[in-house]
Amino acid sequence: MHTRRIAVIGGGIIGASVAAQLTANNDSHSVVLFEKESEPGTHQTGHNSGVVHAGLYYPPGSLKARLTRRGVELLEAYATSRDIRYDACGKLVVAHTEGQLAQLDIILRKAQANGVPDVAIIGEDAMRQIEPHCVGTAAIHSPHTAIVDYPGVTRALLDDVRQAGGEVRLGTTVSRISRRGTEQIVESSTGDEAFDYVIACNGLQSDRLAKRSGAGKYPAIVPFSGDYYKLAPEKAALVNGLLYPVPDPDYPFLGVHLTRTVDGDVTVGPNAFLSFAREQYSRLGFNLPDALQIASSSAFWRFARHNLGEALDQLRTANKRSFLSGAQDFIPGLVSADLSPGPRGIRAQAMNADGSLEDDFVIQRFDNAVFVRNAPSPAATSAMAIAEHIIEEILADDRLTKPGRNT
Ligand SMILES: Cc1cc2nc3c(=O)[nH]c(=O)nc-3n(C[C@H](O)[C@H](O)[C@H](O)COP(=O)(O)OP(=O)(O)OC[C@H]3O[C@@H](n4cnc5c(N)ncnc54)[C@H](O)[C@@H]3O)c2cc1C
Numbered sequence: 030m031h032t033r034r035i036a037v038i039g040g041g042i043i044g045a046s047v048a049a050q051l052t053a054n055n056d057s058h059s060v061v062l063f064e065k066e067s068e069p070g071t072h073q074t075g076h077n078s079g080v081v082h083a084g085l086y087y088p089p090g091s092l093k094a095r096l097t098r099r100g101v102e103l104l105e106a107y108a109t110s111r112d113i114r115y116d117a118c119g120k121l122v123v124a125h126t127e128g129q130l131a132q133l134d135i136i137l138r139k140a141q142a143n144g145v146p147d148v149a150i151i152g153e154d155a156m157r158q159i160e161p162h163c164v165g166t167a168a169i170h171s172p173h174t175a176i177v178d179y180p181g182v183t184r185a186l187l188d189d190v191r192q193a194g195g196e197v198r199l200g201t202t203v204s205r206i207s208r209r210g211t212e213q214i215v216e217s218s219t220g221d222e223a224f225d226y227v228i229a230c231n232g233l234q235s236d237r238l239a240k241r242s243g244a245g246k247y248p249a250i251v252p253f254s255g256d257y258y259k260l261a262p263e264k265a266a267l268v269n270g271l272l273y274p275v276p277d278p279d280y281p282f283l284g285v286h287l288t289r290t291v292d293g294d295v296t297v298g299p300n301a302f303l304s305f306a307r308e309q310y311s312r313l314g315f316n317l318p319d320a321l322q323i324a325s326s327s328a329f330w331r332f333a334r335h336n337l338g339e340a341l342d343q344l345r346t347a348n349k350r351s352f353l354s355g356a357q358d359f360i361p362g363l364v365s366a367d368l369s370p371g372p373r374g375i376r377a378q379a380m381n382a383d384g385s386l387e388d389d390f391v392i393q394r395f396d397n398a399v400f401v402r403n404a405p406s407p408a409a410t411s412a413m414a415i416a417e418h419i420i421e422e423i424l425a426d427d428r429l430t431k432p433g434r435n436t
Contacts, residue, residue, distance in 0.1 A: 033058045033429065036215045036224040038203045038238065039231035040064030041074040042179055042409050043401060045186035046416035047228050051429065052193035058429065060195035061224075062187070063217055065202035070183035072308060073232050074409060076374035078288045078296065080271060081105070081115070081175035082407035085122065086283075089142035092390040093407065096418055098144050100411035104177065107413065113181045114291040118270035120174035121156060123165035125358060129275040133169055136275075140171070147172050162267040163359050174271060178291045179409050203231075206242040206398050213397055226427070227398040228419060233307040233377040239393070239400040248379035248387045248402050251329060252307045252319065253282070255299025257371035258352045260287070264360070264367045265295035272359045281378065281386050281405070285355035296371050297356045302347060310373045331384025379403035390415065394423050 035058050037048045048062045066072075081101055087093035108115035124133050133150055140148045151170045156163060159170065187197050198219070205216045212223040229238055236250045260268070272287040282301040289295050305323070306316035323329050349368060356363050379387040379402055391403035392415070399419055408415060420429050 033226065034224040035060050035429070036213070036222070036227045037062040038215070038227065038229040040066070040069035040183070040187065040197065040199065041072060041230065041232050042070065042183045042186075042412040043232075043404055043415055044228075044230035045069060045183045045190070046412045047230060047419060048190045048195055048197075049186040050413070050416045050420055052190050052195040056194070060190065061222075062190060062195065062197045063201045063203050063215065064197070064199050067200050069187055069197070069199070070180040073374065073377060074183050075180045076310065076372060077179060077406070077409055078286070078299070079176050079179060079290050080120075080288060080407075080410070081177050082410045083120070083140070083145045083148070083171045083174045084143040084407075085136055085140040085145060085148065085169065085171060086276065087139065087143060088388075089139060091388075092392075092418070093388075093411070094143045096390065096411040096414040097407050099414035099417070100407075101175075103413035103417070104182065104410065105175070107185075108177055108182060111182075111185045113185060114178045115175055116177075116289075116291060117173050117175040118289055119159065119170065119172045120271035120273060121160060121163065121165075122169040122171075122273045122275060123156070123163060123359060124167045124275050125165050127166070130167060132275045132278070133167060135278075136169055140169070145171060160269055160272065163272055164361055165359070176271070176289060176291050203229075203238060204241065205238070208396060211397070225397060226424065226429070228401075229398065230401045230404070232404070233375060235377065235400060235402050236379070239395075239402060242395070242398065242400075244393060244395040244398075244400055247328070247382045248391055249326065249328060250307070250377045251323065251332070251380045251386075252304040253301045253376045253378050254304035254314075255282075255301055255374045255376060256312070256347075256352075257296040257298035257373070258349065258356075258368040259371040260295040260297060260356070260363070261367045261369070264363060265289075265293070267360055268295045274355070274358065281388060282376075283406075285352060287356060287359055294371075297352050297368060298371065299374060300347065300352070301376070304375050307375060307377075310375070312373065328380050328382050328384045332380060332386070333384075335384065376405050377403075378405050392419060392423060397427075399423055
């Protein structure tokens, strides 16, 4: 039987999941994963909240809803089997006003339709049993929402790839995928190489590679940074799990939340702000080509026209006072000295030609290349299910999976 040569581009959690599933129990593929950095998981996978989302918010039937539930199942089983830190610490989505109660009902109905287990609306007293220091009028309680070490999961998956005979090429940038007959040519910093299939999971750079490879210009990536602060250890002890505000239904991000991490910290954040650099994490990060790409995008200006008010609101979230005020909504006794600057993450959020932000995951097939074009939160949670979806649904006719295989 012909050995199929498959290239995976991107060593974040999605690329690692795809490569691991392709190599597991399968000797009819040869798999090479290309990652431009010298370490895997250094971008979104290594700069996020570390939450294993349960599937509360996503429209029933969407890819996000479907792949999040399956993703949780696969991720929990994998982390447990590999002794990777995973803690089902639970989550509250806390309402502070009467007006937010209707919003809790909507979230509850979506969560139940999505099959989130044991989710319920609880009152103040029950809330206090779970989070004695948190204030609010009512909350959604999702007891199985968890936290995990995503970079640890990614490293373990890549160890699996190597052990199964796959190759992980760090420090190798792919510039383009071209075609020669039925072959896909991966053009990289180490030369050109022919494959039968290519699966591109390259996050913040996904639109650029797709466009250079002949796929459409849209959806295009608009980077949104998210800053975090950290609670001082004695104040972190006041938070048992995850405390989220009721999200604005018209806005794609979840709002400043208090998140326990597997390292024992509690982070406050992230806010969401247009970033003028895709992959720089200093607070003054600026990259000229990244900034010019935003400034010259007609879709971006359409977006800006419709979201000016929201953007000005977000400007106000850039200072420490607004993080403190977000944290005080949950734990009123906190003071400025309890917060110290934490990390920054940058989200790859896809935008359509009309300036709308793409809400669902977008995965496009173009010939024998697959491009993951929108995989924002909760795509770390869903990563293993996204990999399964690509292999078993998008490439189903090509039978890249063995019948009865169970990864
Ligand atoms: C602030 C923030 C908070 C978040 N919180 C959560 C959360 O709590 N839970 C959750 O589930 N999700 C969360 N997310 C989303 C989650 O982190 C991402 O959806 C997920 O990590 C996407 O994985 P990825 O593999 O697609 O991307 P990445 O981790 O960004 O990996 C892409 C990789 O491709 C490589 N690459 C790019 N271009 C090339 C090229 N040309 N050649 C070779 N390699 C290339 C990059 O170097 C990178 O390593 C959050 C994201 C952010 C930014």
